[in-house]
Amino acid sequence: GATFSDALGKHPKVFDDLFCSLIRAGEMGGILDTILNRLAVYIEKNVKLVRQVKGALTYPLATFGIALAVCAVLLGWVVPTFEAMFKDFGGDLPPMTAFVIGISNNFISMAPVLVMGGVGFVWLCRYTYNHPKTRPYWHKAMLNLPILGPVMRKIAVARFTRTLGTLLSSGVPILDALDVVATSSGNVIVERAIRFCADKIREGRTMAEPLTETGVFPPMVVQMIGVGEQTGALDQMLNKIADFYEEEVDVAVAAMTSMIEPLMMVVVGGMVGFL
Numbered sequence: 001g002a003t004f005s006d007a008l009g010k011h012p013k014v015f016d017d018l019f020c021s022l023i024r025a026g027e028m029g030g031i032l033d034t035i036l037n038r039l040a041v042y043i044e045k046n047v048k049l050v051r052q053v054k055g056a057l058t059y060p061l062a063t064f065g066i067a068l069a070v071c072a073v074l075l076g077w078v079v080p081t082f083e084a085m086f087k088d089f090g091g092d093l094p095p096m097t098a099f100v101i102g103i104s105n106n107f108i109s110m111a112p113v114l115v116m117g118g119v120g121f122v123w124l125c126r127y128t129y130n131h132p133k134t135r136p137y138w139h140k141a142m143l144n145l146p147i148l149g150p151v152m153r154k155i156a157v158a159r160f161t162r163t164l165g166t167l168l169s170s171g172v173p174i175l176d177a178l179d180v181v182a183t184s185s186g187n188v189i190v191e192r193a194i195r196f197c198a199d200k201i202r203e204g205r206t207m208a209e210p211l212t213e214t215g216v217f218p219p220m221v222v223q224m225i226g227v228g229e230q231t232g233a234l235d236q237m238l239n240k241i242a243d244f245y246e247e248e249v250d251v252a253v254a255a256m257t258s259m260i261e262p263l264m265m266v267v268v269g270g271m272v273g274f275l
Contacts, residue, residue, distance in 0.1 A: 034170075035170050038166055038169065038170060039166070042162060042163070042166045045162060045242075045246065046159065046162070049155060049158060049159070049246065049249060052249060052250065052253045053151070053155065053253065055253075056151075056253045056256055056257050056260075059257065059260065059261065059264075060260045060261075060264050063264040063265075063268060064264065064267070064268075066268070067264075067267065067268040067271055067272070070268075070271075070272055071271055071272065071275060072107075074272070074275045075103060075104045075107040075108075075275070076104070076107060076108060076111070079100060079101060079104035079275070080104060080105075080108070082101075083101050083104070086101075100274075100275060135188055136188040136189060136192075139187045139188045139189050139190075140189050142187070143156070143187070143189060143216075147256055147259060147260070148256070150252060151249065151252045151253060151256055152187075153216075153218075154245050154248050154249050154252055155249055156185065156186075156187055156190045156216075157217060157218065157221055157241070157245045158242050158245035158246045158248075158249055159184075159185065159186065160181060160185060160190065160194070160217075161221070161238040161239070161241040161242040161245065162238075162239070162242035162246070163180070163181045163184060164177055164178070164181045164238050165234075165235050165236075165237075165238030165239040165241075165242055166239075167180060167181070168234060168235035168238065169235035169236075169239070174201065174207075175198055175201060175202065178194055178195075178197065178198040178201070179195075179198065181194055182194040182195050182198070189216060190216055192214075193211070193214035193216040193217070196210055196213075196214055197210040197211055197214070206226065206229050207225055207226075207229060207234075208222050208223070208225050208226030208229060211225065221241055221245075224237055224240075224241055225237065225238070225241075
């Protein structure tokens, strides 16, 4: 005798709050087929957004990892061979050559410590990122990074507006929709801003005013949301904003990739060239 949405809600690891809320709204409004089509479009756009970001980050991370591996091989095997050859020549070595040989000797003796330190550093980063008390600092830092930060803000705006627009156009009440959007935002700072907005709406204020006070969302987005509230077409306005910012994410990711590629080449070339 349970509804479709209630049955899905019993499997939260598979079906999240957004999915169940849309299914529930479709059941109540008798437009379940329309809701499923909207949900399919939303999931498709969201997956595309995530793939773009992961694809943009894969190249620099892989390049930096290869650079570290090459430097490790040079310091561990190549430089010691040259050290033995230089000793046979006799005389004093140039300061830079002696410096590199010193790094190589220390690298060989400290290799286990460096490996353990690297593993410990990765574990510490993962632990602090997943800890509720320190996660907000990570999320705030991600939004303020020089190159990645603007892209992350645009992604947050696109996800917020797309999710909220999909929920409102499906008949979900705005407070319930904001609660779902906050949970699925993926960023603690954005989640706090959305929940702050929901609290102010409960007090009788509009959505645009508290969004301005948070300082998380761009002024243009807030102004367009205010226009949508005044005209009674908030869901349509949110979807238009989402379309615009998804295109902005495409351009920003392409620009970020084009900036990172020559930078990584310079870094890798500089490291290997110095050694």
